[in-house]
Every structure is written in structure tokens, then in C-alpha cells.
Amino acid sequence: MNGGGGLAGTVRVEGAKNSALKLMAASILAPGVTRISNVPDISDMHTMRRVLEGLGARVDRTDHTLAIDTTELASDKAPYELVARMRASISVLGPLLGRTGHARVAMPGGCNIGSRKIDLHIRGLEELGVEISMGHGYIEATTAGLIGAPLTLDFPSVGATENILMAAVVAEGTTTIENAAREPEIQDLADFLVSMGGRIEGAGTPTISIEGVRELSPTDHAVIGDRIEAGTFLVGGALTGGPVTVEGIDPAYLDMVLTKLEQAGAEVGTTPESVTVTRTGPVSPADVATLPYPGFPTDMQPQFMALLSIAEGNSVITENVFENRFIVADELNRMGARVTIESHHALIRGVDELSGAPVRCPDLRAGAALVLAGLVAEGTTTVTEAHHVERGYERFDEKLSALGGDVAYAES
Ligand code: UD1
Numbered sequence: 001m002n003g004g005g006g007l008a009g010t011v012r013v014e015g016a017k018n019s020a021l022k023l024m025a026a027s028i029l030a031p032g033v034t035r036i037s038n039v040p041d042i043s044d045m046h047t048m049r050r051v052l053e054g055l056g057a058r059v060d061r062t063d064h065t066l067a068i069d070t071t072e073l074a075s076d077k078a079p080y081e082l083v084a085r086m087r088a089s090i091s092v093l094g095p096l097l098g099r100t101g102h103a104r105v106a107m108p109g110g111c112n113i114g115s116r117k118i119d120l121h122i123r124g125l126e127e128l129g130v131e132i133s134m135g136h137g138y139i140e141a142t143t144a145g146l147i148g149a150p151l152t153l154d155f156p157s158v159g160a161t162e163n164i165l166m167a168a169v170v171a172e173g174t175t176t177i178e179n180a181a182r183e184p185e186i187q188d189l190a191d192f193l194v195s196m197g198g199r200i201e202g203a204g205t206p207t208i209s210i211e212g213v214r215e216l217s218p219t220d221h222a223v224i225g226d227r228i229e230a231g232t233f234l235v236g237g238a239l240t241g242g243p244v245t246v247e248g249i250d251p252a253y254l255d256m257v258l259t260k261l262e263q264a265g266a267e268v269g270t271t272p273e274s275v276t277v278t279r280t281g282p283v284s285p286a287d288v289a290t291l292p293y294p295g296f297p298t299d300m301q302p303q304f305m306a307l308l309s310i311a312e313g314n315s316v317i318t319e320n321v322f323e324n325r326f327i328v329a330d331e332l333n334r335m336g337a338r339v340t341i342e343s344h345h346a347l348i349r350g351v352d353e354l355s356g357a358p359v360r361c362p363d364l365r366a367g368a369a370l371v372l373a374g375l376v377a378e379g380t381t382t383v384t385e386a387h388h389v390e391r392g393y394e395r396f397d398e399k400l401s402a403l404g405g406d407v408a409y410a411e412s
Pocket of ligand 1: 018292298
């Protein structure tokens, strides 16, 4: 892509990747046909579709709606080939246990952002009466019957909260999850499970209470908007000046991101389902620390690093969620940024301008950050391994082009 073109206009976000994936997994819990609308057309959804089809479900897609028929399941296995491609495949573990009492899920590798453990998933499920063993690269889980229990997570892990929630919803008796993750996607999953007949209170707070029910029935549900896709376009607006309006998102999900955009010198306006970002003055330095929701999302950290790299002064980003997520810094430095990493802090010394360069996309959000940086860099930037970006952004190139960005897939 070429820099200097600017972005201006309105873009609509798709449904949240991190919600849609879990709703697809949760459809296992209710035999029959569940319909999920506002599902983004991105490669992670195709991977989860293959996971479900491998279990024996039938999945039909019409535009952005999936009809998932889980009447009959034929397997309890999520194979390595798919789990290695997408770590969130592990979210079939809880639903399979809830539906069939057994599951075999490959140990995830995960994307390139630090060691991502699954001990909290395992410990939580064990407390609900699941026997778990590991062997030959697989988690083998069985239960004679899920029994509700009081649990406290060491850390508010999104994936562990979801897996435990999806098992507890059909366990016998009451489960409470203390120190639960509070992400909007957890709330969406709970709403979905409640519409299937689940009895859940407190989702979106640190204490979730689940009264197990005997069975769930299929439902129809629309996925909430993707706050990370929205935030990515808003950073694009702040980088280039905008104005960029993002529609299809509840601004409340972006509270901390919008606060940090304002600190970085952007003007932010909101309506109940859109956000507009403009910048007329310089980018100001800002300090950002990632934290579980409602803190600043780690999934927006690389995009902010791109933005702060052209600030008038020095900024510090502290990464508290994933240990190895500054991988984008080396690539930004190849474009003239001045980022130094010290443990889980990144010191960003603002430069006047980035310069276009060939760079490599190390993971999904870093890839998005490099594309945004390329839009303001002087000259041409080529981002290789851009398939990572397709995991999480539907038609990213088209949407940026419609806003006026000079971006295109190169012939390979
Ligand atoms: C989800 C999101 C991801 C986001 C992350 C944090 C999906 C598909 N992915 O990932 O985009 O960046 O939340 O907001 O929804 N941990 C443990 N033990 C565990 C589980 C997690 O130590 O059993 C640690 C991880 O190593 C990591 C931290 O907890 O350091 C956060 O992980 P978690 O919240 O579980 O993230 P994911 O669900 O994997």
C-alpha cells in the first residue's frame, strides 16, 4: 500500500470474531438447528466450521447467517490440524462435555503472542467433575456427570470463563465463577445460552452464577459488533486524520480505547451505535497498559503502537496480558519507528514520519497495525504473510479502499 492518501468516510463493522466463534461452539449444546446471524466472513469462522463438521454437525451459510445442525454428532475429536491453525478451537471442549460427556481436543499451539496456557480451563472443568488426561498431544476429557461447583479463577481468562460457562450451564446444581472475565463477548455468549434455556446471572461482572439445566434448545441469535475491528478503523482515522465513522458498534465496548484515542490527540464523537474519530492537531504521546476488560484490550495494542510511533514525544506501552506481544515493534522499526522493548514495556520515541518498507505480518493484530502504518508511511509498504489479517478482518483491503486508502493485494 502507499502512504499519504488519508482515510475518510464511514465503514460498518462485522460481528465480533471472538463472540461468533464461541457461539458456534456453544451450538453443540442444543441438539437441532441453531441460527447465528451477523457472523463475519473471515478465515477463523471457516476453521471453526470445519471443527464442527468434523464432529458431525452440518453447517450452512447464507450471507452472514449460519444454520448449524447439531442433531447428530459423530465424533468427539477436535484434531491438531485445526486446533494448530486456530487456538479458539479449544472452546468446543466445554460444550462437548456438556453434550456427550467426553471430548478429545488437540493441545493448542496458538498464535505468535506468547505462551498461552490452558491450565485454568483444565482446573475449572476438573472442579465440575471432569477427568482430564493429556497424552500424544491431546487433552482427553470425560465425565460421568457434570456437577456444579464454586470456582475462582487465578486470572480472568476469557477462554477459561467461556469453557467453564458452557459446561456449567448443563451441570447438575449451581456453579459460581469468581474473577470471571468481563468481556462483552462473554455477555453475548451468556445471552445466547440464556436464549437456549440456560440460567445464568452476572455475566459481564466478575461473578457469574449458573444454575444448571437438564437440556438446552436451539435458538436464533445475532452476534454483537466487533469492537476490535471497530477500534482498528478508529486508529486508522486517528493516524490519517479522518474523519472516520465506524458503524455497528456500541461505543461503551470501546470506552478505554476512546479515552486513549483522545489522549493521543484525536477528537471522538459517539452515537448509540457509531463512533467518529478526527484528528486535526499532532499525535500526542500517551501511555497505555493492557488489561482484561474493561481495561485497554491487548488486541488493540499493536495498532496503538503504530499510532504512537508518530506522536510528538515519548510513550510507554505496558503489556500485561500476553508476554510476547511486542513482535510488531521490529517491523515498525523497519519502517522508521523508534521502539525499544524492555521486558513487558515498550518505549516509543515518536518520529516525524514513517517510511514505507517491506515488512512481515507476524500475527493477526500486528498485521492490521502494519497495514495502518503503511497508510501513513511515505512511499510503498508491502506486508507479506497477510493471510494472518484475514483471520480477523473481513474485506479489510476493500473497506480501507472505500475509505480512500491506497491498499491492494499484490499479485503473488
Ligand atoms: C481471548 C481472545 C484474544 C484476546 C484475549 C485477551 C478469543 C478467540 N481470543 O483469547 O483475541 O487477546 O482473549 O483478551 O476470544 N492464561 C493462563 N491459563 C489459562 C488461560 C489463559 O495462564 O488457562 C493466560 C494466557 O496465557 C494469557 C492470559 O491468561 O497470558 C489471557 O488469556 P485469555 O484471556 O484466556 O485469552 P484467550 O481466551 O486465549
